[in-house]
Amino acid sequence: MLVLFSLVLAVGAAAQSISPSVQHAKRHSLPAGWSRVRRHSPDAVLPLRFGLAQPNADMKSLEALLNDVSHPDSPNYGNHWSAGRVAKHFAPTTESVNTVVSWISDSGVARERVRVSKTKGWVMVNATVAEAEALLNTEYHVYAHDSGKEHVACDAYHLPAHIVPHVEVVTPTIDFNAILRRSASPTGTHIRVGEPGFGTVNPVMKSKISSIFHQLDDCDKQITPACLRALYNFVYPLPLAASRNSYAIVEYTPQAYLGSDLDMWFANFSSDLVGARPVLKAVDGGVVQTDSKGFNFNGESNLDLEYAMGLVGKHQPVTLYQVGDLQMGASFNNLLDALDGEFCSFEGGDDEENDGIYPDPDPAGYQGALRCKDCGTIKPANVISTSYGYNEADLSPAYTARQCAEYAKLGLLGVTVVYSSGDNGVAGNSALCLNPDGTQTRGGKIFNPSFPSTCPFITSIGATQVNPNATVFQPESACQQVIFSGGGFSNYFGIPDYQKGAVEGYIKAHLTPSPYPAGVYNTSGTSRAYPDISANGANYVVAVDGTFALVYGTSASAPVVGAMLTMVNDARLAIGKKPVGFINPMIYSPAFQGAFNDITTGTNPGCGTPGFNATKGYDPVTGLGTPNFAKLLALWLLK
Ligand SMILES: *[C@@H]1O[C@H](CO)[C@@H](O)[C@H](O)[C@H]1NC(C)=O
Numbered sequence: 001m002l003v004l005f006s007l008v009l010a011v012g013a014a015a016q017s018i019s020p021s022v023q024h025a026k027r028h029s030l031p032a033g034w035s036r037v038r039r040h041s042p043d044a045v046l047p048l049r050f051g052l053a054q055p056n057a058d059m060k061s062l063e064a065l066l067n068d069v070s071h072p073d074s075p076n077y078g079n080h081w082s083a084g085r086v087a088k089h090f091a092p093t094t095e096s097v098n099t100v101v102s103w104i105s106d107s108g109v110a111r112e113r114v115r116v117s118k119t120k121g122w123v124m125v126n127a128t129v130a131e132a133e134a135l136l137n138t139e140y141h142v143y144a145h146d147s148g149k150e151h152v153a154c155d156a157y158h159l160p161a162h163i164v165p166h167v168e169v170v171t172p173t174i175d176f177n178a179i180l181r182r183s184a185s186p187t188g189t190h191i192r193v194g195e196p197g198f199g200t201v202n203p204v205m206k207s208k209i210s211s212i213f214h215q216l217d218d219c220d221k222q223i224t225p226a227c228l229r230a231l232y233n234f235v236y237p238l239p240l241a242a243s244r245n246s247y248a249i250v251e252y253t254p255q256a257y258l259g260s261d262l263d264m265w266f267a268n269f270s271s272d273l274v275g276a277r278p279v280l281k282a283v284d285g286g287v288v289q290t291d292s293k294g295f296n297f298n299g300e301s302n303l304d305l306e307y308a309m310g311l312v313g314k315h316q317p318v319t320l321y322q323v324g325d326l327q328m329g330a331s332f333n334n335l336l337d338a339l340d341g342e343f344c345s346f347e348g349g350d351d352e353e354n355d356g357i358y359p360d361p362d363p364a365g366y367q368g369a370l371r372c373k374d375c376g377t378i379k380p381a382n383v384i385s386t387s388y389g390y391n392e393a394d395l396s397p398a399y400t401a402r403q404c405a406e407y408a409k410l411g412l413l414g415v416t417v418v419y420s421s422g423d424n425g426v427a428g429n430s431a432l433c434l435n436p437d438g439t440q441t442r443g444g445k446i447f448n449p450s451f452p453s454t455c456p457f458i459t460s461i462g463a464t465q466v467n468p469n470a471t472v473f474q475p476e477s478a479c480q481q482v483i484f485s486g487g488g489f490s491n492y493f494g495i496p497d498y499q500k501g502a503v504e505g506y507i508k509a510h511l512t513p514s515p516y517p518a519g520v521y522n523t524s525g526t527s528r529a530y531p532d533i534s535a536n537g538a539n540y541v542v543a544v545d546g547t548f549a550l551v552y553g554t555s556a557s558a559p560v561v562g563a564m565l566t567m568v569n570d571a572r573l574a575i576g577k578k579p580v581g582f583i584n585p586m587i588y589s590p591a592f593q594g595a596f597n598d599i600t601t602g603t604n605p606g607c608g609t610p611g612f613n614a615t616k617g618y619d620p621v622t623g624l625g626t627p628n629f630a631k632l633l634a635l636w637l638l639k
Pocket residue numbers: 047113114115124125126
């Protein structure tokens with residue numbers, strides 16, 4: 001015994017001297033409602049998964065790759081990549097697979113217990129807690145939530161230095177993630193992305209209306225397609241390339257559209273669309289459910305589809321990515337799994353706390369073909385608009401980085417991804433703000449940015465309004481009715497090159513010195529600012545559950561911008577050009593400066609402050625401004 005003991009010690013010491021242990025991730029606080037109850041039992045089994053590092057997927061490399069196909073000065077502008085090239089470029093190396101597998105088996109876990117996913121993205125082992133603790137130099141504890149739910153996690157974990165470059169993320173480790181978000185919900189219950197009460201899923205309905213104003217004079221009271229066309233100079237003749245073009249709206253079950261509402265809206269605004277429906281592409285059992293009705297179940301989908309379909313017209317089909325079954329629900333990673341088979345990991349590389357795990361363990365839920373989840377089943381549309389978002393702080397930096405890299409890959413494929421920027425100004429969903437310990441409460445003083453808006457590889461859309469008593473021919477303001485345009489500076493992502501000049505200008509002119517105490521937002525000037533652009537988000541006339549109502553939110557702004565970009569794509573495709581793809585390097589470039597209506601009034605309050613000011617030039621309230629479609633089209637046809 002004694003001999004064996006000293007032998008083990010000696011091996012441990014040798015390994016240490018070759019490769020010191022390095023902390024890979026650490027949680028700074030326990031989410032609200034959770035407490036540590038006991039050390040986890042050493043012989044319990046954990047499904048340990050190592051997400052391998054993707055080469056070339058660091059922010060700087062991704063930005064350089066995207067610039068090559070998206071920057072106006074690049075000779076390769078528009079030369080988007082094939083899906084195969086993307087997969088190959090980011091596939092984890094054989095060296096990473098071998099290094100991680102050898103390390104695990106050299107640590108005493110039999111090689112045959114270690115499995116590698118088909119796509120080589122994940123190394124997996126069912127490890128006892130004792131084995132996992134030894135591998136990761138950590139301690140696993142069981143935590144209990146006030147609601148009674150238990151969760152296994154550690155506070156921090158370590159990897160040998162020679163393993164660090166090969167591993168992006170290890171699960172289960174520090175993440176409570178979405179539980180932070182759920183515990184913040186009014187009921188403290190588990191809220192998935194599409195459910196009522198989750199974040200920006202709910203555009204806000206103020207009042208029902210009994211009559212629709214059809215005069216442009218009334219756009220300060222009611223926004224209709226005619227108002228938007230006038231505001232943004234958005235007139236486009238019949239599409240010429242509809243069969244090659246595509247525009248997708250993303251919805252998360254149980255949020256769903258009601259056909260009778262679409263028809264009611266079409267009858268008043270676009271009568272040739274009566275009877276038209278989006279082309280359904282279900283992901284992981286997505287269903288357009290009609291069991292639960294009401295504004296909270298239909299408001300978002302109706303708003304998005306009425307305006308997306310109404311603005312592109314009947315000749316351009318609109319696709320609906322309906323994500324998640326009724327039982328499990330789903331999250332952004334589930335959609336990304338369907339758009340990119342390589343991102344998808346076998347046996348669910350998704351995070352159980354954030355993403356739907358398919359096949360759904362509930363026998364009534366979605367099982368998929370061959371008891372599978374949907375991986376790489378959908379060829380991405382040219383433009384994808386999503387009006388849902390998390391607070392960046394709901395998610396760990398590693399999780400957001402991995403997802404953000406996927407948006408960059410979509411950009412390489414020539415896909416434009418737009419997200420609404422949030423409806424609570426500088427505060428997060430549900431008006432939550434951050435505290436110094438990382439928790440989120442309504443009384444928090446620290447600005448709470450929105451994700452994926454802070455990912456530098458998507459286009460974030462803020463909200464504006466027609467001012468009271470003003471016409472569509474007068475400048476709009478940042479939205480100051482019912483909702484405030486989400487905006488600010490990321491705590492996770494560095495500033496991309498394309499916005500450096502714009503953001504530096506804003507910081508120099510308006511935030512030097514900062515009117516806010518240190519620590520309220522990232523003042524470094526080196527973090528990603530959002531939104532990128534904006535569009536009207538107030539007083540939308542929407543048909544919901546058999547009546548017309550006025551609806552507010554960046555939820556409205558995103559699909560409107562998506563519709564305009566879809567028509568730009570039509571014009572480009574019609575003359576043999578490629579779709580616009582990732583637009584940010586282009587829209588921030590000097591050539592595009594006149595293509596946006598600069599918004600210079602209004603603020604985005606939150607966290608007990610007036611937030612930031614909309615000003616001349618870029619601002620973290622309305623971005624570069626609202627689109628002038630005719631000018632954008634002309635500029636994009638030259639490229
Ligand atoms: C871990 O155990 C589960 C349940 O027995 C099994 O389904 C899974 O395939 C195992 N995974 C690995 C990597 O051995």
